[in-house]
Amino acid sequence: MNDVLNLSSAWWTFVVRGAVTYLGLLTLMRLAGKRSFGELSAFDVVVIALAGGTLRTAIIGEDQGMLGPFLGVAGILATDKAIAWLSTRVPWFNRLVEGFPSLLVRDGRRDPTVMRRQSLTDAALDRALHAAGLEDEQDVVAGRLEPNGKITLVRRSR
Structure with missing residues (x-):
């Protein structure tokens, strides 16, 4: 049971890796175009599932415990909240993140x-x-x- 809470790296590395992975995937999805955010086809669902599985290692590395993934998700959620907060207050940043019709x-x-x-x-x-x-x-x-x-x-x- 002790191994479950042990981390293979410092706690903050999981948070940073989660945040950086989130920003990287957000950038890739933004470059892929608006179509990828609209109607989800079977192909889109497969791409999302594969991206999630592939990026697992980028977030938690070889860590086998339970705490590392939660810290990575905390980094993702905090980054998402920061982007949303900034987007509501800085119009040019919102356009950068959201794009144009x-x-x-x-x-x-x-x-x-x-x-x-x-x-x-x-x-x-x-x-x-x-x-x-x-x-x-x-x-x-x-x-x-x-x-x-x-x-x-x-x-x-x-």
Whole structure:
């Protein structure tokens, strides 16, 4: 039972490794684009599971106890809280973390260049249109891919 609480390194290394791993993964996900945050497909779930398993060693190394992983998670949660706190108080930092929306549909016409850049298929946009009760983009003034990966549609007034 004593081995459960023993650490292979100083306690703070687990906290720092958790925080650095969180920031690294956040950066990679941000570089991957907005699409990865929207609808989760089976492929996205597999990527998330593999990333979590792969990064385990980055956070706790070879530590076999129970305390190390909890310290790593504490570092992740503290970093997440710090980023959220900073994002609510510093607008440019929030934009850096969150990103900007991308205009997919303008005045009833899709922008294939933006859709390709965002790795968004026509089928995904069609699903968003249908979910909004629209058959096609003709009645859309603006359709945006939001930083959180969701598609927002603004209908043309009648």
